Amino acid sequence: MKVVLDALCMDEKEKAHRYLKEKLGLPDYCGSNLDALYDCLTEKEEMEIEVENREQAQDYFLRIWQVLLDASGENEGLQLIG
Numbered sequence: 441m442k443v444v445l446d447a448l449c450m451d452e453k454e455k456a457h458r459y460l461k462e463k464l465g466l467p468d469y470c471g472s473n474l475d476a477l478y479d480c481l482t483e484k485e486e487m488e489i490e491v492e493n494r495e496q497a498q499d500y501f502l503r504i505w506q507v508l509l510d511a512s513g514e515n516e517g518l519q520l521i522g
Contacts, residue, residue, distance in 0.1 A: 441486060441487050441488070442487075442488040442489075442490065443463055443464055443487060443488070443489050443490070444489075444490045444491075444492060445459075445460075445463055445464075445489060445490070445491050445492065446491075446492050446493055447491050447492065447493045447494045447496070447497035447501045447505075448493045448496060448497055448501075450497065450500060450501040450504050451497065451498065451499045451500055451501055452499070452500055453472070453500050454472065456500050456501070456504060457472035457473070457477070458472075460477065460504070464480075464481075464484075464487070464489075466480045467480065474503060474504070474507050477504070477507050477511075478507050478510060478511050481507070481508070481511035481512075481515065481518055482511050482514045482515045482518075483515075484515065484517060484518055485517050486517045487517065487518050487519070488519045488521060489508065489512075489518070489519070489520050489521065490520075490521040491505070491508070491520070491521070508520055
């Protein structure tokens with residue numbers, strides 16, 4: 441499964457976690473914090489995530505990007521593009 445994320449939609453915490461839950465199909469029990477995001481991403485089976493507008497993003501997205509990198513390093517089924 442391939443998912444395309446827009447980094448500009450993840451600049452504020454609450455907005456970012458709503459967006460990620462919707463786009464990544466995260467379970468309802470996934471909390472709105474970075475630790476919960478990491479846990480849910482490491483449980484995903486096959487997923488390819490492409491991130492657009494990463495160079496223009498700031499603020500909270502930079503923390504999310506690190507979680508995406510860490511989770512992809514832990515979960516072989518999770519691949520990042522962009």
